[in-house]
Amino acid sequence: MPANIVVGTQWGDEGKGKIIDIISSRADVVVRSQGGNNAGHTVVNNGEVYKLHLIPSGILYKDTLCLIGAGVVLDPKDFIGELDSLEARGISTANLKVDPRAHVVMPWHIELDGLSEAFRGGKDIGTTKRGIGPTYMDKYERCGIRVYDLVHPEVLAEKIQSTGKLKNKIITDVYGGKAFDLDAVTKEYTEYGKRLLPYVDDVSVLTFDAAKAGKTIMFEGAQATLLDIDFGTYPYVTSSHPLSAGVCVGTGVGPKVITNIIGVAKAYTTRVGKGPFPTELDDEIGEQIRNVGGEFGTTTGRPRRTGWFDAVIVCHSVRVNGLDSLAINKLDTLANLDKLKICVAYKKPDGTVTENFPPTLEELEGCTPVYEEFDGFTEDISKCASFDELPANCKKYIERLEELVGCKVSMVGIGPDRSQILER
Numbered sequence: 001m002p003a004n005i006v007v008g009t010q011w012g013d014e015g016k017g018k019i020i021d022i023i024s025s026r027a028d029v030v031v032r033s034q035g036g037n038n039a040g041h042t043v044v045n046n047g048e049v050y051k052l053h054l055i056p057s058g059i060l061y062k063d064t065l066c067l068i069g070a071g072v073v074l075d076p077k078d079f080i081g082e083l084d085s086l087e088a089r090g091i092s093t094a095n096l097k098v099d100p101r102a103h104v105v106m107p108w109h110i111e112l113d114g115l116s117e118a119f120r121g122g123k124d125i126g127t128t129k130r131g132i133g134p135t136y137m138d139k140y141e142r143c144g145i146r147v148y149d150l151v152h153p154e155v156l157a158e159k160i161q162s163t164g165k166l167k168n169k170i171i172t173d174v175y176g177g178k179a180f181d182l183d184a185v186t187k188e189y190t191e192y193g194k195r196l197l198p199y200v201d202d203v204s205v206l207t208f209d210a211a212k213a214g215k216t217i218m219f220e221g222a223q224a225t226l227l228d229i230d231f232g233t234y235p236y237v238t239s240s241h242p243l244s245a246g247v248c249v250g251t252g253v254g255p256k257v258i259t260n261i262i263g264v265a266k267a268y269t270t271r272v273g274k275g276p277f278p279t280e281l282d283d284e285i286g287e288q289i290r291n292v293g294g295e296f297g298t299t300t301g302r303p304r305r306t307g308w309f310d311a312v313i314v315c316h317s318v319r320v321n322g323l324d325s326l327a328i329n330k331l332d333t334l335a336n337l338d339k340l341k342i343c344v345a346y347k348k349p350d351g352t353v354t355e356n357f358p359p360t361l362e363e364l365e366g367c368t369p370v371y372e373e374f375d376g377f378t379e380d381i382s383k384c385a386s387f388d389e390l391p392a393n394c395k396k397y398i399e400r401l402e403e404l405v406g407c408k409v410s411m412v413g414i415g416p417d418r419s420q421i422l423e424r
């Protein structure tokens with residue numbers, strides 16, 4: 001009964017969607033445990049492109065049970081939009097369940113995300129403006145609205161009145177924004193609740209029962225390690241725990257259920273949003289990687305910042321997630337670069353060198369990457385059928401990367417399609 005976790009090891013968009021989709025073909029159950037529609041996971045099958053934000057990527061397989069756990073924050077409007085667009089493409093959502101404990105993204109959360117970002121001025125986080133941070137704030141302040149409330153109209157109406165009044169006061173008095181009409185919000189969200197009702201079920205119980213029955217489970221990570229609220233580049237992070245450990249609290253299962261943890265990385269690094277990025281390439285090489293790799297956000301369309309592979313970061317991810325293996329995507333994107341570089345350590349302002357990712361921005365500031373250089377490759381590798389078929393320089397790059405991060409590379413991505421993966 002393997003229970004695999006797939007997590008991002010960098011700043012997101014590592015191609016988790018593709019890896020999850022590939023492994024989901026062998027899974028009975030796929031579970032999302034944190035984050036919300038700030039995620040954007042792309043799956044490509046025979047040229048058909050699917051972009052999923054809230055619904056687990058396993059939905060593309062007819063018989064796979066897809067679960068959204070208690071740790072997720074759910075925007076019902078977007079969720080319904082995603083349901084409709086999948087159904088319109090002939091994909092059934094009958095096997096989808098949402099935990100009643102999951103918190104609901106309300107319109108004031110989205111509004112407050114935008115207002116607080118604007119208030120920060122030049123020091124904004126660069127959020128996706130999907131209301132993620134404000135929804136988690138309410139969850140931890142213990143005044144959130146949950147999926148259970150959403151599907152019980154009397155509870156919902158009462159909670160919208162009590163919470164909404166306070167939110168309106170903050171929006172108008174603190175930020176000078178416009179108050180929400182709470183009756184209109186109640187009407188709109190009551191309708192969403194009706195649509196969601198058939199999907200509500202206890203995901204903790206469903207997952208536990210599946211594990212007991214020996215089913216194969218996949219936990220689909222969203223965001224990534226460097227965006228973790230504690231172990232990422234705080235405050236330039238998201239408001240949840242994308243780490244492997246976050247899966248247990250976000251689903252409601254004990255850690256002994258987990259049998260395998262897979263980290264996903266790109267063969268280089270990208271970041272969307274603000275915050276430190278030691279190996280960032282602000283030059284024509286960075287531009288080439290962005291254009292060749294199509295590095296534009298799946299959720300917001302923003303251009304992604306690009307840079308060399310950072311082994312310090314991925315080492316940190318190997319440790320904090322307890323990774324068993326790594327999938328390295330987008331090796332194909334690095335073709336036609338004369339030289340490739342991997343950051344192997346950081347040089348601190350006092351001249352000392354560290355291989356450990358610094359815990360705070362203050363300690364990271366002034367660190368410069370120490371690089372190892374490799375010869376590039378010019379071959380089109382997108383049709384290679386095995387790892388052995390890759391050009392010698394590609395193999396050298398992956399084998400050294402593996403050595404540097406101290407974790408086995410079990411898959412190498414050579415293109416966006418489901419089939420473009422080399423398993424080792």
Ligand code: GDP
Binds near residue numbers: 008039040330417
């Ligand atoms: P996620 O958020 O981690 O699921 O990743 P995204 O879907 O946001 O971004 C990854 C992008 O890279 C998507 O457009 C994928 O289709 C694409 N992709 C994934 N793996 C590969 C690969 O090995 N090669 C290429 N060229 N593209 C890939």
Ligand code: IMO
Binds near residue numbers: 223
């Ligand atoms: P997937 O699952 C990349 C980033 C945002 C911003 C920061 C905080 O597709 O890898 P938030 O809206 O969460 O409060 O924004 O986190 N971010 C992501 N970056 N991929 C994601 O998800 C992301 N989800 C959030 O850009 O920097």
Ligand code: MG
Binds near residue numbers: 012039040041299
């Ligand atoms: Mg993404």
